[in-house]
Amino acid sequence: MNPPALIVFDLDGTLVDSAPDLAYAADTMLARLGLPARGVEAVRGWIGNGVPMLVKRALTGEMWPEGEPERFDQALPLFMEIYAAHVCDRGGLFPGVLEGVAELKRQGYKLAVLTNKHSKFTLPLLEQLGVAAYMDYIGCGDQFDKHKPHPEPLLKTAERFGVRPEQCLMVGDSTNDVQAARAAGYGILVVPYGYRSCERVEDLGADGVIDSIAQLPALLRRAA
Numbered sequence: 670m671n672p673p674a675l676i677v678f679d680l681d682g683t684l685v686d687s688a689p690d691l692a693y694a695a696d697t698m699l700a701r702l703g704l705p706a707r708g709v710e711a712v713r714g715w716i717g718n719g720v721p722m723l724v725k726r727a728l729t730g731e732m733w734p735e736g737e738p739e740r741f742d743q744a745l746p747l748f749m750e751i752y753a754a755h756v757c758d759r760g761g762l763f764p765g766v767l768e769g770v771a772e773l774k775r776q777g778y779k780l781a782v783l784t785n786k787h788s789k790f791t792l793p794l795l796e797q798l799g800v801a802a803y804m805d806y807i808g809c810g811d812q813f814d815k816h817k818p819h820p821e822p823l824l825k826t827a828e829r830f831g832v833r834p835e836q837c838l839m840v841g842d843s844t845n846d847v848q849a850a851r852a853a854g855y856g857i858l859v860v861p862y863g864y865r866s867c868e869r870v871e872d873l874g875a876d877g878v879i880d881s882i883a884q885l886p887a888l889l890r891r892a893a
């Protein structure tokens with residue numbers, strides 16, 4: 670592996686354990702609508718396709734609900750309001766993230782985040798967690814027409830940095846990240862602790878697995 674010209678991190682499940690705050694927002698929203706809570710374990714499995722999809726999943730209890738569920742129009746703004754006020758109360762960075770990104774930055778790598786999450790939540794979250802300062806670019810769901818697993822955000826981000834997709838490395842936690850990276854032509858590494866839907870991390874079909882972001886600087890040094 671040549672040293673990547675750009676390293677792109679997924680957010681939820683890769684850098685940030687956002688499930689506790691997302692579950693709080695979902696369950697508070699459901700309570701305000703007079704509906705029963707779903708709990709953090711269920712919500713953890715529903716993260717990765719953006720907030721509107723998470724709200725649909727919370728309303729129906731289904732992974733791929735068809736059409737627009739009843740009360741979605743009421744539920745979405747409620748969720749947005751609650752989550753915006755509690756974006757980083759319960760969750761935090763996964764172990765090794767801060768050390769890893771700080772070391773990669775020190776070594777001169779260009780770093781970015783690409784998430785399906787809206788910038789309204791992503792930017793305050795990464796600021797509060799002290800990661801934003803290490804990033805050369807933060808791309809969010811509302812800034813692109815298409816979202817991961819579509820390759821568009823990755824292709825546009827490579828273009829923005831003036832590099833070819835084959836020179837870029839994505840680090841993610843889910844099928845969305847692997848599919849987007851493959852379709853764009855990026856390399857792809859995955860972490861085992863995130864919010865994937867399959868049981869074994871190896872089944873994601875990435876180029877490799879790293880236990881923590883803190884391992885990445887040494888791995889890239891060895892590969893250079």
Ligand SMILES: O=C(O)COP(=O)(O)O
Nearest residue numbers: 680681717718719784785
């Ligand atoms: O589901 C979301 O809102 C974002 O998820 P991602 O950071 O894993 O892309």
Ligand SMILES: [Mg+2]
Nearest residue numbers: 679681682842
């Ligand atoms: Mg993710």
